[in-house]
Amino acid sequence: MPRTLSPFHPDPPATHSARRRLAILGGVLLTLLGAGLGLVVPPADAADTLLSRNRPVTASSTESVAFPAAAAVDGDTATRWSSGFSDPQWLQVDLGVTATVSRVVLRWEAAYARAFTIETSPTGSGAWTTIHTTAAGAGGVQDLPVTGTGRFVRIATTQRATQWGVSLWEFEVYGGGNTPPPTPPPGGATLLSYAKPAVASTSQNDGACYGCTPDRAFDNDPASRWATSPTTGWVDPGWIYVDLGAIAEITQVVLQWDPAFARSYQIQVSPDASTWTTVYSTTNGQGFRETITVTATGRYVRMYGTARSGPYGYSLWEFKVFGTGGNPTPPPATPPDPTFPATRLVFSDEFTGAAGGKPDPARWTIDPGTGQNNELQYYTNNNNAYLDGAGSLVIEARRESANGRAYTSHRMNTGNKFHVQYGRIEARVRVPKGNGLWPAFWMMGADFLTGRPWPYNGEIDIMEVLGRNTAEAYSTLHAPAYNGGNGYGQRYPSPGGVDLSADFHVWAAEWDSRGITFTIDGRTVFVASKATVETTRGPWVFDHPFYLILNLAVGGDFPGPVDGSTPFPSRMLVDYVRVYQ
Structure with missing residues (x-):
């Protein structure tokens, strides 16, 4: 429910009038199973951890609002996801971190899949790795031992067993090797770049992107950003660097990209902002948040973009440098996390x-x-x-x-x-x-x-x-x-x-x-x-x-x-x- 909006972004945000203008999907409620349905719940291996409970989940389709994708990972065997009445379909869950997947349990409703695969992915898009496949699914409760690694796990169905869609009471992913994201930085490293002087190839500061100057990438404020100028800066290369104030041992760089991100770029360091050494290079930047582990020494750290992802320039919400040394300015303290259930x-x-x-x-x-x-x-x-x-x-x-x-x-x-x-x-x-x-x-x-x-x-x-x-x-x-x-x-x-x-x-x-x-x-x-x-x-x-x-x-x-x-x-x-x- 936004108030009056002010210019701040090159693409003005949609007003709340557009929020979730979702058409209610029609569909026939599946009533194939009565109250007498008995679900057999196999015991979990003590070495396994249930990773998928209440995690973000998406699906190729839903039969109606009564059967959302989230119902398949809510731990409630009285609620379910049900797809549209066609092949193929899929349901995927984001585990939040990369995990070693050892077991997948499918608790089918009567509308089950005859043919399907279980797949993993590090990003939830692009290539998927198949870790289980069958063309003879029997429905009921299927407890599938698998071996795979990924952050995203999905079931992709290719043949329904009924005239209906496919429907799961629960989609359970188990594993024992959760690896947390590489943040905070290893080795007790310190945020070195907060509030430090910054220089960029160009910057934008106009009605479309007010105050998108280099310092905004280092202010520890994820709602402000640096962007290259549309007048002179929507070209390659484009760059931004920060002065850490003194020589530092750098262990990690975190980039939080705007949609105008770099497909190809280098992370470079320098003792004097004149001679630069490349310590990381990629031609396959994915945008969003990229966490880069490096071992480098320098006073200045630069993102040097050589290929933009689209027609616009380069833009970073945050550019964080971690390590030891330098001349860091401590960012404002944040309150501690509450312990739930919170009682005060x-x-x-x-x-x-x-x-x-x-x-x-x-x-x-x-x-x-x-x-x-x-x-x-x-x-x-x-x-x-x-x-x-x-x-x-x-x-x-x-x-x-x-x-x-x-x-x-x-x-x-x-x-x-x-x-x-x-x-x-x-x-x-x-x-x-x-x-x-x-x-x-x-x-x-x-x-x-x-x-x-x-x-x-x-x-x-x-x-x-x-x-x-x-x-x-x-x-x-x-x-x-x-x-x-x-x-x-x-x-x-x-x-x-x-x-x-x-x-x-x-x-x-x-x-x-x-x-x-x-x-x-x-x-x-x-x-x-x-x-x-x-x-x-x-x-x-x-x-x-x-x-x-x-x-x-x-x-x-x-x-x-x-x-x-x-x-x-x-x-x-x-x-x-x-x-x-």
Whole structure:
């Protein structure tokens, strides 16, 4: 739910009106198995570790929103992924790190695959290595011993056994050799490049990419970047270097690329920024986050690009140099990761008080005005929010005119009252039902309040529900490299297919420096791994304070229009909001 956007990026981000404009896939619900289905769960080898549980997962297709890809790795044998009714199909899981895979367990629904392969890949794209193949699959529970290595594991089916698609209750990947990503750097190395002087072949600083100067690659801020100038710098070669302040022993370089990355480049060092020695070279740069281990000595470190990946120039969100020596400036300290389950309550509002009371002004900032995304409501200054006297906050949408809008509603936040970095953030909410209604519980980066435009401040959507379908919800992240309709997130069915408007449900995000786990009623629905995001989507911009937001929007591009069936007044009820660390 972005506010007004400011120019900051050569490709202006899509507005939130584009967010997840997903057509609901039609399909016939498979009912081939009744309640008497018995799943035999073979015991796991004690040497194996289940690697795939609640990991990011994608699929070639889904039969409908009731059978998402995530259901195949959620550990719940009552939920499943089901594909479209055609061949071939595939389902792949990102383990987050490179692993030695020793076993794959397939728990098929009646719609199983006769012919399929199990494959691994280091990147999830390009070449895949087959570690198991069969043309005589029998369905049921298949416990397959395999030998392979990779970060991504997929099942690729080529022949269905029924007229339906293929469907898995669970896709379990086991292994015993997880290797963590090569960050943080080995040997207790220090970040040497933070806030050090930088020089580049050219740089951009205009309305399309404001402040994209060389120093931005070394500011430890993943939402700012260096870019070569479109006027003189979209050519080869292009380069940027940093002065470490003194001779250093360099052990690792980390590049977080913008989509304008180098296909061919060298990492070079120099004692004087005049004579350069190449310590790493590639002609197959993949962009996103690249971690390079080197053994080198020098004061200056340069990325020297010789072949661009596309028609644009070169651009880096971050260029980090690790090692010993130099003249390092310590970056600002970050808070420690909480230990989950987090139990220290640092913020709460239980919304107790007399009926008709207003939200606590010591906790909440009222946010009047119009929404974005072609929404229809005007957010009033408290008129549409009150306590019900039974322990809940009521946010009420009404069909009434205000400030040129045909509907009123309410939005409030903890901006400048309470900001948080890391912890468990949860709310117990009962959402309204009706076409065009859009309740949400979410967070915005606190630097939005001091002028950083959306989405560079970051947005964490813990819960969004569309009133037209209260049997599903959304949890999504928005950042400069993935936002609007391209946000990084998950649409998921409600637990057990219940109507979310019929009762209260607890939405929560457990957030630390490694990622964010989203849950509903204690069940994991989406895991956003920092390592996965950085290597597949772009920079992770969520390691700084955020504030909390509650609102109920009416109409607009994402929830669609209201109609004669939409009830007014409609009420979003909030039993409590709590934050633990």
